[in-house]
Amino acid sequence: MHEFKQLLRDAAGALGISLREDMCERFFRYYRLLIEWNEKFNLTSLVEPRDVAIKHFIDSLTCLLVHNPAGGARFVDIGTGAGFPGLPVKIVREDLLCTLIESTGKKVSFLRQVAGALDMADVEVVCGRAEELAHQARYRASFDLALARAVAPLPVLLEYALPFLKTGGYFIALKGPAVQEELPASGNALNVLGGNVKEIMTVFLPVTGDERKLVLIEKTGPTPEKYPRRPGVPQRRPL
Numbered sequence: 001m002h003e004f005k006q007l008l009r010d011a012a013g014a015l016g017i018s019l020r021e022d023m024c025e026r027f028f029r030y031y032r033l034l035i036e037w038n039e040k041f042n043l044t045s046l047v048e049p050r051d052v053a054i055k056h057f058i059d060s061l062t063c064l065l066v067h068n069p070a071g072g073a074r075f076v077d078i079g080t081g082a083g084f085p086g087l088p089v090k091i092v093r094e095d096l097l098c099t100l101i102e103s104t105g106k107k108v109s110f111l112r113q114v115a116g117a118l119d120m121a122d123v124e125v126v127c128g129r130a131e132e133l134a135h136q137a138r139y140r141a142s143f144d145l146a147l148a149r150a151v152a153p154l155p156v157l158l159e160y161a162l163p164f165l166k167t168g169g170y171f172i173a174l175k176g177p178a179v180q181e182e183l184p185a186s187g188n189a190l191n192v193l194g195g196n197v198k199e200i201m202t203v204f205l206p207v208t209g210d211e212r213k214l215v216l217i218e219k220t221g222p223t224p225e226k227y228p229r230r231p232g233v234p235q236r237r238p239l
């Protein structure tokens with residue numbers, strides 16, 4: 001337990017993020033639940049403490065390097081799976097209002113269990129498809145920030161994410177180096193949905209040295225009502 005927390009603290013410190021003891025304690029409890037549930041349901045292929053600490057927890061936190069949300073901001077993590085990147089972000093930025101969207105029921109049960117065990121206020125776990133939830137008044141154009149990691153190619157992700165954002169809000173796609181190939185194909189989606197690439201930040205993960213690209217997109221205007229299209233359509237016919 002001590003080594004796990006020290007590894008996390010050092011790796012976060014290398015990115016300029018300072019982790020308090022209570023945050024490390026939450027990460028450790030989250031790690032234990034992830035391993036426990038993973039024995040019954042397939043939540044992650046990474047189970048070694050070092051891999052979970054760096055490739056899930058620290059990797060999730062890198063998005064805070066490209067954009068620092070204001071206190072009280074409302075964020076949504078789309079296709080969060082076992083909670084990445086949304087839950088690590090919420091552990092470090094408890095002042096943010098967090099909504100986690102996931103379409104697989106078992107993952108949602110896991111997320112509800114973790115959110116309860118970590119005893120954090122303002123974590124909402126929603127079971128459903130981004131394409132449907134983005135049309136509900138409670139979610140449409142209501143977030144200051146959207147996040148997504150390992151869910152879909154960028155043109156598809158833009159159709160999932162931009163409808164959730166207020167004008168002036170930001171979407172961060174947590175990607176690998178291959179995003180350079182997705183960017184040229186994203187121009188039409190950005191135009192149609194109302195977005196603009198503000199920055200692409202390269203980050204190397206501490207310890208493993210893996211390269212990451214954080215794509216920061218600003219929502220520049222309202223998204224037309226017809227988007228996102230029906231579930232599965234953005235994936236089959238990207239804009």
Ligand code: SAM
Nearest residue numbers: 079080081084102103104128129130149150151
């Ligand atoms: N973001 C997590 C991570 O980085 O570890 C999970 C990645 S996993 C490869 C993709 C997840 O997105 C799956 O759990 C899947 O069920 C979910 N997902 C894919 N498309 C979705 C959609 N349209 N709406 C909601 N969830 C979706």
